[in-house]
Amino acid sequence: MAIIEVVTQTTVTIWLAWAIAAPQTPYAGKPFNGQPQKIPGRVQAEFYDVGGEGVAYHDSDAVNSGSGMLNQGDSGLDRFRKGEAVDISYTKPGIDKTIEGDDEKAGDLYLGWTAPGEWVTYTIEVEQTGVYFVKGHSSSRFDDAVISLAFDGIDKTGPIAIPTTVHWHKWRIADRLAEVTLEKGIHTMTLSFLRQGNMNVDYIEFIPKEQAVSTAPTISPSDAKSFDQVKRIGRCVNVLGYDPIWNDPQKARFQEKHFRLIHEAGFQAIRVNLHALTRMNAEGRLNEAWWRTLDWIVKNALANQLAVILDLHNYTDVAKNPEAFRPKIMAFWRQVGEHFKDAPDAVLFEVLNEPNGKLTAELWNEYLAGVLKTIRVDNPSRTVIVGPASWNGIGSLQYLKLPEDDRNLIVTVHYYTPMEFTHQGAPWSKSTVHLSGVTWGTDAEMRKSDEDLWKANRWARENRRPIFLGEFGAYDKAPLESRLRYIAYIARTAETLGWAWGYWQFDSDFIVYDINKDQWVEPIRKALIP
Ligand SMILES: [Ca+2]
Numbered sequence: 001m002a003i004i005e006v007v008t009q010t011t012v013t014i015w016l017a018w019a020i021a022a023p024q025t026p027y028a029g030k031p032f033n034g035q036p037q038k039i040p041g042r043v044q045a046e047f048y049d050v051g052g053e054g055v056a057y058h059d060s061d062a063v064n065s066g067s068g069m070l071n072q073g074d075s076g077l078d079r080f081r082k083g084e085a086v087d088i089s090y091t092k093p094g095i096d097k098t099i100e101g102d103d104e105k106a107g108d109l110y111l112g113w114t115a116p117g118e119w120v121t122y123t124i125e126v127e128q129t130g131v132y133f134v135k136g137h138s139s140s141r142f143d144d145a146v147i148s149l150a151f152d153g154i155d156k157t158g159p160i161a162i163p164t165t166v167h168w169h170k171w172r173i174a175d176r177l178a179e180v181t182l183e184k185g186i187h188t189m190t191l192s193f194l195r196q197g198n199m200n201v202d203y204i205e206f207i208p209k210e211q212a213v214s215t216a217p218t219i220s221p222s223d224a225k226s227f228d229q230v231k232r233i234g235r236c237v238n239v240l241g242y243d244p245i246w247n248d249p250q251k252a253r254f255q256e257k258h259f260r261l262i263h264e265a266g267f268q269a270i271r272v273n274l275h276a277l278t279r280m281n282a283e284g285r286l287n288e289a290w291w292r293t294l295d296w297i298v299k300n301a302l303a304n305q306l307a308v309i310l311d312l313h314n315y316t317d318v319a320k321n322p323e324a325f326r327p328k329i330m331a332f333w334r335q336v337g338e339h340f341k342d343a344p345d346a347v348l349f350e351v352l353n354e355p356n357g358k359l360t361a362e363l364w365n366e367y368l369a370g371v372l373k374t375i376r377v378d379n380p381s382r383t384v385i386v387g388p389a390s391w392n393g394i395g396s397l398q399y400l401k402l403p404e405d406d407r408n409l410i411v412t413v414h415y416y417t418p419m420e421f422t423h424q425g426a427p428w429s430k431s432t433v434h435l436s437g438v439t440w441g442t443d444a445e446m447r448k449s450d451e452d453l454w455k456a457n458r459w460a461r462e463n464r465r466p467i468f469l470g471e472f473g474a475y476d477k478a479p480l481e482s483r484l485r486y487i488a489y490i491a492r493t494a495e496t497l498g499w500a501w502g503y504w505q506f507d508s509d510f511i512v513y514d515i516n517k518d519q520w521v522e523p524i525r526k527a528l529i530p
């Protein structure tokens with residue numbers, strides 16, 4: 001008591017946290033099944049020591065919320081350690097998936113229903129002294145979960161942030177959670193849940209450092225630039241497609257200050273929707289006023305640390321008569337390519353938004369090969385964005401043909417599924433204009449989105465291409481609460497998969513910024529950038 005009386009409040013807090021997290025000394029727990037778990041190797045979370053509350057673990061309630069509660073069957077998995085307070089369940093077919101969308105192996109026991117302040121202790125046997133990389137197979141609902149690992153009561157890792165997987169039933173292996181030096185021999189290891197909880201742990205794995213370093217996966221140097229550029233785009237917003245600025249800069253809604261506001265809100269890039277083809281003269285030239293406006297946009301974006309995607313957006317015109325527009329598309333990219341040939345890497349080109357209609361997948365492959373050749377004349381190292389036919393739909397990725405040796409490409413997809421929700425009440429959408437009050441956010445709806453986005457991610461992995469989700473959102477007439485849920489869910493899922501995203505859109509409709517009131521639509525901004 002004397003010690004506590006003389007220390008500061010902060011120290012008391014730390015001391016108490018340590019006291020809660022540390023096992024009692026001398027340790028009275030025993031290894032599960034009488035066998036210490038071995039390092040190097042996997043320490044299975046469910047095989048925590050025998051010894052009960054306050055000795056081998058601390059749990060926030062006395063029941064096992066998994067075995068015997070959620071899982072009421074008679075199998076060994078359903079009843080595993082059901083009399084103890086630590087909460088254990090197991091992976092199930094059709095429910096537990098990897099972050100990539102593949103099925104998890106079913107029947108693996110894991111520790112769940114975690115909460116801050118809980119801890120579990122394992123007796124472990126380190127077979128060789130050395131430095132180990134710590135891996136973990138886990139899921140986490142949120143992005144602020146924190147654990148730590150102590151050995152013989154001494155914290156050896158400090159706080160370890162667990163990467164979110166967005167959902168309890170989406171799992172990932174995190175490769176480099178921590179690095180620890182361990183001495184050969186029998187020890188206790190205490191896994192503490194410090195913040196957030198809301199996670200599941202299947203196992204913690206220890207790999208000798210020399211072995212981990214020699215097998216670390218790498219992105220080849222030729223692929224690295226396009227993946228870096230996706231990180232640069234990060235969180236993006238579509239702008240200026242429907243602004244009067246293009247007819248008369250005096251009537252512009254979008255003002256110079258908006259570049260700064262977009263940057264300050266946390267966006268990293270803008271995607272400028274250019275309806276340029278219908279503004280060309282008979283010779284396929286764009287006039288000076290148009291170039292002045294575009295230069296003003298690019299200059300101000302870069303000055304505000306925003307990457308800028310120049311997106312050719314005459315998709316509706318091209319879809320009706322691709323052959324008539326083909327020379328104009330080529331003329332556009334010849335001029336833009338020449339004009340921006342010395343621009344920094346933060347300027348990116350997007351060949352054509354949402355090819356559709358008469359611009360079939362086959363024809364599109366032919367067009368984009370031609371455009372890429374044209375762009376590469378003046379811009380050999382410019383990152384170019386290109387998406388599949390059928391409205392940049394995920395289902396058409398399989399038909400997209402890209403030059404294999406051009407590794408400086410980002411593939412873009414758009415996502416508005418389900419249309420009944422995202423386009424309810426939208427006047428241009430015949431099949432959904434009469435709908436209203438359609439909500440989104442059931443487990444089944446989220447799982448459907450997962451399936452779709454994961455499908456795109458599988459294609460991306462197989463083809464070694466990074467992904468930019470260039471458009472997503474829900475029309476202003478959809479119920480706000482569902483819109484926010486949808487926007488946040490799609491954005492977080494995209495981020496978890498390592499994609500960049502671009503919200504549709506800043507002004508006009510689906511708005512994240514209210515130009516009339518000159519302020520952010522705060523709930524939407526916050527759903528995008530929490
Ligand atoms: Ca419990």
Ligand SMILES: [Ca+2]
Nearest residue numbers: 059087113114
């Ligand atoms: Ca618990």
Ligand SMILES: [Ca+2]
Nearest residue numbers: 044045109202
């Ligand atoms: Ca396990």
